[in-house]
Amino acid sequence: MAELEIIGVPFSNFVWAVRACCEAKGVAYTLNPARPHSPEVSKIHPFGKIPAMRHGDVTLFETRAIIGYIDAVFPGPKVLPQEPVAMAKAEEWLSLINTTIDQVCMRQFIVPIMFGKAPREQVAPAVLALQKQVAWLDGALAGEFALPMGFSAVDADLVPILTYINMQPEGAAAIAAAPNVAAYLKRLLAHPAMVASAPPPRPAAA
Ligand SMILES: N[C@@H](CCC(=O)N[C@@H](CS)C(=O)NCC(=O)O)C(=O)O
Structure with a gap:
């Protein structure tokens, strides 16, 4: 079978999600750590976003x-x-x-702070929205989780976002106030698929 190529820098939450699914399935792949809007990415994604994928003649x-x-x-x-x-x-x-959790937690909170070095007050509205989302997640994760598969694409998608917000004081406080989210994140971060796909420490200026 043709080689599977995942294209995108490993610290992207979405690249991490795709790689976690590969690891969970035991699928071999090559990571091409291309940045958004680089020629390799823009050849595939119409707006230069990551991840992109190549498998033989198939690009996605x-x-x-x-x-x-x-x-x-x-x-x-x-x-x-x-x-x-x-x-x-x-x-x-x-x-x-x-569409919703990534927008608030990553695009409006983490990306401006970690990558754009935005002042804290600029992300205050996102912090309020993030707190509501984490509180909702705490209730949603309280009962029997809707996807009793052990590990699913939902986990692969959600855990990177929670990991990133947990690295910032506002996100860490929201998670600390949400015991089901905190326990879920701790349990899933130890899953071999998440461990094997975890990004290396982020470059100082990304
Ligand atoms: N809807 C896309 C979103 C991908 C996305 O937003 N990727 C981010 C990195 S995590 C990106 O490429 N950002 C650069 C940009 O938007 O210009 C997906 O699900 O793959």
């Missing part, structure tokens, strides 16, 4: 599409449920994470 962009392709084409444990209700629940979570 968008995390959800890449994970779906890998889960369908490669052997190994499924990271997306097959049963209709569980599948719809997973899609519900993935959509929520990719």
